Amino acid sequence: MPEYWIGDVEGRVLGPVSLDVVQDLVNTGRLTEITRVSRDGRNWGAPAGFPEVMTLLLNAPSPDALLGSERQEAARVREQLRAMQGRPPHEIFRLDRNASVDAYRNAFFKLVKRFYPDRVRAQAHPDLRKAYADAFQFLSRLMVHIEKDLAAGVPVSPLPVVRAVPPPPQGEDEPLTPIPAPPPQMAKPLKVVPRSMTPLPRPSPLTPDPRRSLLEQTQPLRTSPLGAPPAEGPYSYQPHEFVGFERRDDRVEVTIRVTARNSRMFTDHPLANLKADGFFLACAKSLPLGTLVDVIFRFDEEKREVRSRGRVILENTGGDPTRPTGFGVRFITLVDQDRRFMLKFVEKTAAH
Amino acid sequence: MSDGPILIVDDDAFVRTLLREMLQEQGHPLREAKNGHDALSLDGPPPRVVLLDLFMPEMSGMEALTLIRDRWPTTRVLVISSMDSERLVDEALAAGASGYITKPFHPMEIASAVERALAA
Numbered sequence: 001m002p003e004y005w006i007g008d009v010e011g012r013v014l015g016p017v018s019l020d021v022v023q024d025l026v027n028t029g030r031l032t033e034i035t036r037v038s039r040d041g042r043n044w045g046a047p048a049g050f051p052e053v054m055t056l057l058l059n060a061p062s063p064d065a066l067l068g069s070e071r072q073e074a075a076r077v078r079e080q081l082r083a084m085q086g087r088p089p090h091e092i093f094r095l096d097r098n099a100s101v102d103a104y105r106n107a108f109f110k111l112v113k114r115f116y117p118d119r120v121r122a123q124a125h126p127d128l129r130k131a132y133a134d135a136f137q138f139l140s141r142l143m144v145h146i147e148k149d150l151a152a153g154v155p156v157s158p159l160p161v162v163r164a165v166p167p168p169p170q171g172e173d174e175p176l177t178p179i180p181a182p183p184p185q186m187a188k189p190l191k192v193v194p195r196s197m198t199p200l201p202r203p204s205p206l207t208p209d210p211r212r213s214l215l216e217q218t219q220p221l222r223t224s225p226l227g228a229p230p231a232e233g234p235y236s237y238q239p240h241e242f243v244g245f246e247r248r249d250d251r252v253e254v255t256i257r258v259t260a261r262n263s264r265m266f267t268d269h270p271l272a273n274l275k276a277d278g279f280f281l282a283c284a285k286s287l288p289l290g291t292l293v294d295v296i297f298r299f300d301e302e303k304r305e306v307r308s309r310g311r312v313i314l315e316n317t318g319g320d321p322t323r324p325t326g327f328g329v330r331f332i333t334l335v336d337q338d339r340r341f342m343l344k345f346v347e348k349t350a351a352h
Numbered sequence: 353m354s355d356g357p358i359l360i361v362d363d364d365a366f367v368r369t370l371l372r373e374m375l376q377e378q379g380h381p382l383r384e385a386k387n388g389h390d391a392l393s394l395d396g397p398p399p400r401v402v403l404l405d406l407f408m409p410e411m412s413g414m415e416a417l418t419l420i421r422d423r424w425p426t427t428r429v430l431v432i433s434s435m436d437s438e439r440l441v442d443e444a445l446a447a448g449a450s451g452y453i454t455k456p457f458h459p460m461e462i463a464s465a466v467e468r469a470l471a472a
Contacts, residue, residue, distance in 0.1 A: 008407075013407070030434065031435075105464065
């Protein structure tokens with residue numbers, strides 16, 4: 001079987017793999033830019049020198065075709081979800097009725113990743129994002145339910161149906177919501193030095209915020225911004241528990257030197273604050289909703305650096321004069337001990 | 353062999369940090385490398401398990417996989433990748449990987465896969 005090595009703009013190499021694998025990765029959008037190709041891993045050339053690879057790239061689905069197929073995929077996912085609801089869990093996961101919790105977990109991980117929200121590309125059709133989010137939430141709740149049943153020593157029962165999956169949207173040719181613009185391509189990491197924040201008027205946490213991202217609109221906030229975090233069960237299978245998805249083309253790195261003066265970035269904003277697993281960075285620049293952000297917090301006095309990944313969940317580019325301009329980030333990943341450290345830091349600075 | 357570490361090979365420092373945090377809780381000795389070359393130049397006892405990214409600079413994960421299997425034949429290699437093509441999974445397994453975990457991964461999934469690899 002012919003073997004290929006391929007390289008991307010970041011100098012990463014994949015190979016040896018078959019041309020079939022390259023085709024899979026191109027067609028699913030996993031591989032969008034190939035900068036060099038090799039047949040032996042040593043001698044490299046431009047993709048143009050490999051007509052069979054160029055053919056794959058040229059035949060990659062167009063944006064319009066992708067949107068069309070994403071709408072069809074959304075309909076399939078909704079249909080799948082309807083079929084799953086009410087079915088015995090062991091049938092959904094294709095397991096024996098008396099399967100162990102480990103077997104359920106393994107089957108769950110295999111199935112749920114198909115619907116992980118970040119699997120869809122940034123410019124994907126909103127219907128598909130929603131369908132994935134619904135399927136992911138259903139399976140996550142089901143898995144928590146299974147854990148509870150098995151821990152209690154009772155047979156695993158179907159998840160009570162909370163609400164039916166809505167029927168497909170009317171007017172098949174019209175999207176439900178505007179298709180988001182692609183995120184900016186940023187060649188260099190964005191270095192942001194936050195300025196001090198002014199106190200914000202605090203709206204009721206129950207007031208819907210039109211600036212909430214699509215993902216937020218499909219999921220309840222994890223915490224009340226002004227209240228304590230909800231009691232966590234022994235297990236959680238929420239999307240933010242999953243880590244390690246690579247999507248580098250629309251990721252921005254933000255480095256923040258945290259001082260007592262600017263630590264209010266973790267506390268002042270009613271939606272983007274540390275208790276709600278986020279922060280609000282008041283600065284002249286903003287980032288579009290949904291942008292993935294790698295954040296490095298530098299606590300110079302404590303000689304500590306905290307790294308996290310998050311997503312922009314709100315932005316103010318100046319349209320709302322009652323709030324500082326900047327953007328709010330919800331953490332996707334934040335190591336527990338780092339969270340504890342930051343909470344302690346915030347408490348300490350607030351006390352002074 | 354029994355005191356060998358778990359070796360994390362990923363060019364993404366963020367992913368290495370997260371894997372380290374996850375596995376430290378299990379009490380395993382750990383080592384890290386940011387690419388295949390660094391992994392293969394490590395001294396000390398052979399790793400019991402390697403968590404290996406596939407798409408890395410300098411040396412691809414597939415090449416590193418082959419060389420790791422040559423150098424440490426009893427080491428179990430778990431490939432971790434966001435490239436979830438079924439054919440790629442097949443090719444990685446055929447090249448000697450003991451398992452294939454697609455990103456994103458859940459901490460429990462990593463812990464479980466490592467324990468299974470250690471017990472094998």
